[in-house]
Amino acid sequence: METLAINGGKPVRASLLPYGQQWVDEQDIQEVSAVLRSSFLTQGPKIEQFEEAVAKQAGATYAVAFCNGTAALHAACFAAGIKEGDEVITSPLTFVASSNCVLYEGGTPVFADVDPETYLLTVEQMKAKLTSRTKAIIPVDFSGQPVNMQAFQAFARENNLVMIQDAAHSFGASYDGQPVGSVADMTMLSFHPVKPVTTAEGGVIVTNNELYAKKLRLFRSHGITRDLQELEHESEGPWYYEMQELGYNYRMTDMQAALGLSQINRLDRFISFRNEIAAKYDAAFQVLEDKGWIRRPVVREQAHSGWHLYILQLKLEHLTVDRRQIFEALRAENIGVNVHYIPVYLNPYYAKLGYKQGLCPTAEQLYTSFITLPLFPKMDDRDVEDTIQAVNKVLEFYAKRS
Numbered sequence: 001m002e003t004l005a006i007n008g009g010k011p012v013r014a015s016l017l018p019y020g021q022q023w024v025d026e027q028d029i030q031e032v033s034a035v036l037r038s039s040f041l042t043q044g045p046k047i048e049q050f051e052e053a054v055a056k057q058a059g060a061t062y063a064v065a066f067c068n069g070t071a072a073l074h075a076a077c078f079a080a081g082i083k084e085g086d087e088v089i090t091s092p093l094t095f096v097a098s099s100n101c102v103l104y105e106g107g108t109p110v111f112a113d114v115d116p117e118t119y120l121l122t123v124e125q126m127k128a129k130l131t132s133r134t135k136a137i138i139p140v141d142f143s144g145q146p147v148n149m150q151a152f153q154a155f156a157r158e159n160n161l162v163m164i165q166d167a168a169h170s171f172g173a174s175y176d177g178q179p180v181g182s183v184a185d186m187t188m189l190s191f192h193p194v195k196p197v198t199t200a201e202g203g204v205i206v207t208n209n210e211l212y213a214k215k216l217r218l219f220r221s222h223g224i225t226r227d228l229q230e231l232e233h234e235s236e237g238p239w240y241y242e243m244q245e246l247g248y249n250y251r252m253t254d255m256q257a258a259l260g261l262s263q264i265n266r267l268d269r270f271i272s273f274r275n276e277i278a279a280k281y282d283a284a285f286q287v288l289e290d291k292g293w294i295r296r297p298v299v300r301e302q303a304h305s306g307w308h309l310y311i312l313q314l315k316l317e318h319l320t321v322d323r324r325q326i327f328e329a330l331r332a333e334n335i336g337v338n339v340h341y342i343p344v345y346l347n348p349y350y351a352k353l354g355y356k357q358g359l360c361p362t363a364e365q366l367y368t369s370f371i372t373l374p375l376f377p378k379m380d381d382r383d384v385e386d387t388i389q390a391v392n393k394v395l396e397f398y399a400k401r402s
């Protein structure tokens, strides 16, 4: 057996392969440069063009751009009317922003456990957490696979709840033929560099609801409006504006919007590349799954995944070491593995709020066995091969032989 790099052997590759990375091309750079030469760096024409392109791609009527996805989620909670005493059900297996946005507005996040097959929330698991105080739901398209959006939206309707879909991982994906962004009351897309397409930092809420769109725009810019139709007091002249809500400065710049506008042209291609790489991993890791050492990610038939993350579930009972050792061994081979995510409520801040270990046993158990492999559109065949080779090498070494 080959000596592992962690034990002094030669690493599979010479330099670290990251788990995710943007793909910015010359056209992107030219579009951003053009904004820098124009008269608007922010609040100019690129924002609206970007919003139109996002809405079209998502199959939604309105899109409102923000400085990042977290600000967009905050705005969605404001638009949904979340306030003190309101409960909002979400997943523990997500980035902290999915539930922090509820806290920002004074609401209470409620965590429903995930399905052990798909790692996603299901309507059944949410139903169990429903109370008379539930005001909204934030299902998360974990790893790029969309939740059953249609089922969640029907559940929200029946129970008079607002559905905010956290689609930070899944722009460009679809469920039952409907694009992510076209179904939920509001859908949040993130444009961070590791996400499907990037604006460096950026977020968008897409919606089909005009009232939500208005509230989102107000919230993005200090709660201030100049729209004559919307004024609460009488206009005092052409300079007149009024602040109607306590908003923030959550605006995106025109440089970011120009980058996003240029990137969106390649979204479908990026998603295809991600699907191709995931298919190569699936084929290569079949053997390891048959040996009982890992479980590969499962995509349901109705879902076209955005493949944001390719996560192996380690079958620790068949391995001689824990996830940490395998993580460090793969890092030593220069494969930039990662872990998504520490269940949100296990963070110290949530513990201080009173959330306890044991709340979502499936999510907690999955967390101890998850390892995220590199997956991004710019990876070449060599990068994919290196990752496969390193995973085989490390798991062969740590497998229990009985």
Ligand SMILES: *Cc1c(COP(=O)(O)O)cnc(C)c1O
Pocket: 068, 069, 070, 071, 094, 095, 097, 098, 140, 166, 168, 169, 190, 191, 192, 201, 202, 203
């Ligand atoms: C990235 C991410 C966010 C937040 O997006 P930012 O643009 O980084 O603020 C929210 N939820 C999930 C699941 C994410 O992965």
